[in-house]
Amino acid sequence: MTATTPSLSPTGPMWSTSYDILIVGAGIAGSALAHALSAAAQHRSKPLRICLLERSLAEPDRIVGELLQPGGIMALKKLGLESCVEGIDAIPTYGYCVMLDGKPVHIPYPAGYEGRAFHHGRFIQALRAKAKQAEGVEVVEATVSELIECPLTGRVLGVRATRKEEGAVEKEAFFADLTVIADGCFSNFRNQVMGKAALTPEVKGHFVGLILEDTTLPIPKHGTVALVKGHGPVLLYQIGTHDTRMLVDVKNPVPSDLKNHITTNIIPQLPSSLHVSARKAIEKDRLRRMPNSFLPPSEQGKHTKEGVILLGDSWNMRHPLTGGGMTVAFNDVVLLRDMLLDVKDLADWKEVQGVLHRWHWARKPLSSTVNILSVALYDLFGAHDPYLEVLRTGCFKYFELGGNCVREPVSLLAGIEQAPFLLFRHFFTVALYAIWILFTSPRQVGATADGKPILARPRPDEYPFLAIKSVRVFYTACVVFLPLLWTELRF
Template sequence: MTSNMASSSSSSRDNMWSVSYDIIIVGAGIAGSALAHALSAAAVERGRPLRICLLERSLAEPDRIVGELLQPGGIMALKKLGLETCVEGIDAIPTYGYCVMLEGNPVHIPYPDGHEGCAFHHGRFIQALRAKAKEAKCVEVVEATVSELIECPLSGRILGVRATRKEEGAVEKEAFFADLTVVADGCFSNFRTQVMGKAAIQPVLKGHFVGMLLEDAQLPIPKHGTVMLVEGSGPVLSYQIGTHDTRILVDVKNPIPSDLKGHILNNIVPQLPAALHLPARKALENDRLRRMPNSFLPASEQGKQTKEGVLLLGDSWNMRHPLTGGGMTVAFNDVVLLRDMLLDVKNLADWQEVKPVLHRWHWARKPLSSTVNILSVALYDLFGAHDPILEVLRTGCFKYFELGGNCVRGPVSLLAAIEQAPFMLFRHFFTVAFYSIWVLFTHPRKVGVVDGKPVYRRPRPDEYPFLAFMSLQVFWTACVVFLPLMWTEIRP
């Protein structure tokens, strides 16, 4: 348990309570709630229960536009954690794959072998996870705002946190001590830089998703995530999250238009399937638009240059673009691995015993997290293309899916986190690049508009020299998009 030095260093503060635990988890979101329940259940099963404190600023049901789609790989991880019932009783909708639309043409991308995902209202799912954490033995859920990490003045080790309870009249900070502190406070983490120290990396903002909730909307393929590739904008993503509710997310790059509703109404809605026009207009009239940043944050290994006694989990440590809906799947898989590894640690207060565990965890999670992370950003770069070379890759990717067979099964298995193979992703990505070059030479392409209708024609032989030069640019661009992403994930 916590050292006497930790207790004595806090005793000099007036009017302060202090409580000691084996593990403190900051943030009762996706990752934090799942870890609290998973650690408790597994520890009790092993006959060595852990005293866990789960701290959350507000236990009210959150109202957010993130974390609403769980891939089949995430469902598999939920079952390993004993949390599969959390998607029951919340009006969740099963998802069976994707529909990608380009210029009004859909291509069906089903999950293989009967796998299915799930879409739901984020807040309802969070409350179900928190309920499981509250039910877990030896887990204390505390509604309190964590304001700082308690750092030992001599060693620099994190000893716990200071927090103010959300109770009427509560103004005093309490000290919560633990052998190990887990920070899972999300993408806007207050403690990321302090924990990571010299290993800290700043998130890269890729743009924003603007969210609306459509009522009784009909998607092109029911119970499938729908990715609509529109001109002059990034991708539009839509999926059903309730019996009557369908989420739609519009990609908006910086600078954000001053009249967002006008931008969506005039530039985006006309390019959506006709069945979505009326629900989208009603949503724009009656609903408030909400934005969420789309950031990319590679995971740096913890334990080497980071603070002792603490680790980051979830979006506070690693983020990917939400286009592929892989965030919760990565988080649950991280919890599965971390739970088993931490329970093998005999003394959580011994950082020399915890440190190698963090090293093993970092590399054990790589097959899945790297696959999901690379795919999410690479697909966004292609689908959000405003560059003519990237548009060639985008068209090639779409036509690659149209081939069906393994050209669909392989990529969707990676996207769904059924397969965990970065080099399989490498193979498919560069196959798409070469196929895009083939399409450039052999398929009709848009050359103009006559009477409001697009005109297509095949390339002429006299255009081949230019297309050959363009092909080199396509291959080079594919390398520029993919290889740096892969390096950030597999480098030591």
């Protein structure tokens, strides 16, 4: 299956192994690509030799990567991996429930579509099992320490890694025609591969995670987004028969006493049905946090190292609020699989470079939609600004209209529809509708003796002030959306 030869090193022989494709990282993207290339390469005259390298094959324990949107389920089926969400106690999800001022707003997926929520580690192990079973795939537990580059051209020829075996200290060389780096959000090789094209991830805060036991969400089998006054949103979704994940958005700087912060400021603003289980989780669970990073994808091939490409979070990240990361990753694998299999010689970088250009733009309809929507919604839900509050109110009023005002936006969020300009149309329709609401909707002008709010519509003499405010609201919408759109389209 592989060609193995000894080579000399200062401390003795160092073994080297040659493959067609090396994949560094057996996570979401890496495991899926290994299986996909193997399964789809059966028509080739010579099967592909693939090596999948992973530092630890033990079941990972993470607080993200636990919600797969319907678009991700669709991509799984194209990859022949739909069985990976079976037998892991995965929970079907049918949409979202957004809590605003204690009032639930139901945002269901279109009829016939569903997502899945699960423990991340169980899903990863199912993907790895499929990769191990794939013909021509060798899964190696080893820590990759460096890229092997040609001393003359700088082309990446493979990697050096140390196997996770008792007494193993010798670095082993793994060579391949093409190396794929899929080592996640904390990638060790991102800057080295991208060179001058490398971008620095923007950290927009952290999600702090804990698990609630045997609790009931406001709308069962729906992701719940609770908007908390004075703080970022809280995301909840059921990931097992007895387990519900709770993610608390914490802005920088992170409070020194997170448990006290969540107990005092967050839990009292959640639906009352969650209070007891949330407090129990705080008392018994170890709080863990993950950075909420945004990293736009810059095109690979032109100004990046030859012989190597980045895949998954090592290359492109979006805010996890919408749970779209795995959907983008699986869709990327679907597209890359089909394009790489058409390459006659994986060692021909000019041919691979053309594939990378086509892949970069073929993935845009979905990846741009998910990326833009994730950050725009976070700005809308998480910021505390009078103009963003107008937009947020308009957004909920827009959802209450029903029909396409719900179906199309949630289809974009779920990865069912792939259309950045449809997102553009709905976003600015929301902005204009928010301005209409500003002029026409009753607002609180006082309170009765028993504390009930007194509502009244704006008076005509208030219209000049509202007109000025409307301009600022629309300007804020442009500031939120247009830079994100430009970031996606210019790279």
